[in-house]
Amino acid sequence: MRINLKYPFLFVLMIVLQIFIFNNIQLSGYINPQVYIFFILILPVNIKGTVLLLLAFGMGLIIDAFTDALAIHALSSLFMAFFRPAVLRIFSDKIDPEDMSSPSYSNPGTVSLFFYCVILVLIHHSTLFLLELFRFTELIQTLSRILISSGITIFFIMIAFAFIGRSGD
Secondary structure (H helix, E strand, O other), rough: OOOOHHHHHHHHHHHHHHHOOHHOOOOOOOEEEOHHHHHHHHHHOOOOOHHHHHHHHHHHHHHHHHHHHHHHHHHHHHHHHHHHHHHHHHHOOOOOOOOOOOOEEEOHHHHHHHHHHHHHHHHHHHHHHHHHOOOOOOOOHHHHHHHHHHHHHHHHHHHHHHHHHHOOO
């Protein structure tokens, strides 16, 4: 039995990159990529729901601890992970319960992978930024922040999928 160390390595790598690089990218308070969620997106298709939710919550909680946030990353990541199986079913014709593969450019395909990422990143960022603001007086600014940060995050995530896909599954 081969133990895949890819996922524990990615878990730690995404946290380190988020804390030391991506948390320091801010332009006018609008561009704030949350690239750590790539880890949730790339987990195997058949991962058990409980494990998926625990990993997402744990990762979010670690990011919260390093950013002095009040569990908004944990809740946003948990919310995104909750919807992940449904979004995967939408973009994958057939999900085999025995399928150990991760989403990639070849599985379910480039266009489907892009929309899979867009939907889940928008779910995550909408939850994150609406919880962060927690009022509707600045709704237009919050919506533009969600869209701009999501666009930048998706850009980095699609690059990460390309990089991981080349390095072999």
